[in-house]
Amino acid sequence: xxxxxxxxxxxxxxxxxxxxxxxxxxxxxxxxxxxxxxxxxxxxxxxxxxxxxxxxxxxxxxxxxxxxxxxxxxxxxxxxxxxxxxxxxxxxxxxxxxxxxxxxxxxxxxxxxxxxxxxxxxxxxxxxxxxxxxxxxxxxxxxxxxxxxxxxxxxxxxxxxxxxxxxxxxxxxxxxxxxxxxxxxxxxxxxxxxxxxxxxxxxxxxxxxxxxxxxxxxxx
Numbered sequence: 001x002x003x004x005x006x007x008x009x010x011x012x013x014x015x016x017x018x019x020x021x022x023x024x025x026x027x028x029x030x031x032x033x034x035x036x037x038x039x040x041x042x043x044x045x046x047x048x049x050x051x052x053x054x055x056x057x058x059x060x061x062x063x064x065x066x067x068x069x070x071x072x073x074x075x076x077x078x079x080x081x082x083x084x085x086x087x088x089x090x091x092x093x094x095x096x097x098x099x100x101x102x103x104x105x106x107x108x109x110x111x112x113x114x115x116x117x118x119x120x121x122x123x124x125x126x127x128x129x130x131x132x133x134x135x136x137x138x139x140x141x142x143x144x145x146x147x148x149x150x151x152x153x154x155x156x157x158x159x160x161x162x163x164x165x166x167x168x169x170x171x172x173x174x175x176x177x178x179x180x181x182x183x184x185x186x187x188x189x190x191x192x193x194x195x196x197x198x199x200x201x202x203x204x205x206x207x208x209x210x211x212x213x214x215x216x217x218x219x220x
Contacts, residue, residue, distance in 0.1 A: 023047040065104035074111035088125035095132040113174040121148030138209025
């Protein structure tokens with residue numbers, strides 16, 4: 001059954017913004033080929049205009065999103081996007097009550113990209129665990145563990161670079177976009193292999209304390 005939220009103006013704007021983000025990613029990839037540079041610029045301009053139009057319909061500011069709601073939506077979106085190619089992955093969320101700065105759409109994109117990255121290195125499925133911690137000073141730390149094959153030592157320094165190609169031949173903007181969104185909110189993200197484990201990667205997101213009312217107004 002379709003989520004009733006998706007039938008609201010705000011829900012429809014949210015879904016459209018995800019479509020426009022995908023078009024922008026495609027335009028960025030095309031722009032590297034001189035044959036498609038002009039077309040890529042047209043696609044990007046159109047998608048950015050679509051962003052502005054969709055957001056103009058949001059007559060009520062989106063409240064600061066709950067981390068758990070964002071994670072649930074990202075996990076569903078990952079399974080829907082990859083269909084039969086999505087491995088049998090389970091999620092475990094160990095979370096405090098945490099609200100995120102900005103919009104739910106951009107944070108869903110962060111975790112969708114992180115989950116998709118983990119899935120590539122978990123071809124037989126497994127567990128992705130997310131822990132969210134709110135410190136007394138208001139700062140937030142989010143830790144994502146997976147049970148995959150881990151990150152090669154050679155890849156670690158370049159993991160968040162645009163168009164970086166991994167050992168399996170995959171290249172794209174997913175982790176670069178993750179880093180860009182986190183840094184937009186004055187945060188940071190790091191990656192490493194899990195200590196004291198045979199395999200698996202660990203991503204850590206740190207976000208500073210914010211005035212959520214101001215962040216919600218400035219999200220889009």
